[in-house]
Amino acid sequence: MLESVLPFTNRDERRGETMHPCMTCGACCATYRVAFHWMETLPEAAGGGVPEALTEPLDAHRLVMAGTKSLPVCCVALAGRIGHRSRCKIYDARPSVCREVMAAGENGQSSPQCDRARAAHGLAPLTPADWQAYARRAQTGPARLAERRIATNDPGRTLRLNKPA
Numbered sequence: 587m588l589e590s591v592l593p594f595t596n597r598d599e600r601r602g603e604t605m606h607p608c609m610t611c612g613a614c615c616a617t618y619r620v621a622f623h624w625m626e627t628l629p630e631a632a633g634g635g636v637p638e639a640l641t642e643p644l645d646a647h648r649l650v651m652a653g654t655k656s657l658p659v660c661c662v663a664l665a666g667r668i669g670h671r672s673r674c675k676i677y678d679a680r681p682s683v684c685r686e687v688m689a690a691g692e693n694g695q696s697s698p699q700c701d702r703a704r705a706a707h708g709l710a711p712l713t714p715a716d717w718q719a720y721a722r723r724a725q726t727g728p729a730r731l732a733e734r735r736i737a738t739n740d741p742g743r744t745l746r747l748n749k750p751a
């Protein structure tokens with residue numbers, strides 16, 4: 587089952603500090619109808635194709651991700667809790683429309699879809715400060731700290747960082 591292919595793991599939790607802002611959001615996956623051409627389910631489509639079992643027919647040529655055709659919207663492939671942890675269970679095979687939604691402010695670009703989705707779930711729009719904080723955390727997150735401590739010959743701290751959860 588898809589649910590068990592990409593579960594949340596302790597490793598994900600440990601990496602939480604450096605997660606991309608989308609991975610603590612998921613609002614767009616619970617706001618918009620996700621419609622796309624049926625050909626995106628073919629095996630030769632990106633990521634091996636959107637799993638057809640997770641879709642519903644929309645019209646003669648289009649499908650929708652199950653859970654997004656009517657209110658309340660919540661895509662069947664979304665795992666987690668909006669505004670806390672989110673993960674697309676079919677990330678590599680997600681529809682083209684999902685690939686096109688940009689997180690607001692990433693690469694300096696605005697994204698009204700992102701802003702609207704976040705607002706619909708009571709989340710403030712992402713700001714440059716969010717991206718700066720993310721970049722800082724990515725530079726000083728657990729993996730990087732461990733690397734630095736190895737490089738500075740501090741085995742005590744490195745061992746503590748590496749102990750199992």
Ligand code: SF4
Pocket residue numbers: 607608609611612613614615687688689690699700701703704712
């Ligand atoms: S694109 Fe925006 S709304 Fe969608 S998950 Fe990322 S931050 Fe949230």
Ligand code: SF4
Pocket residue numbers: 614615616620651661662663664665673674675676677680681684
């Ligand atoms: S397929 Fe994935 S990215 Fe697209 S709406 Fe569903 S959970 Fe979100």
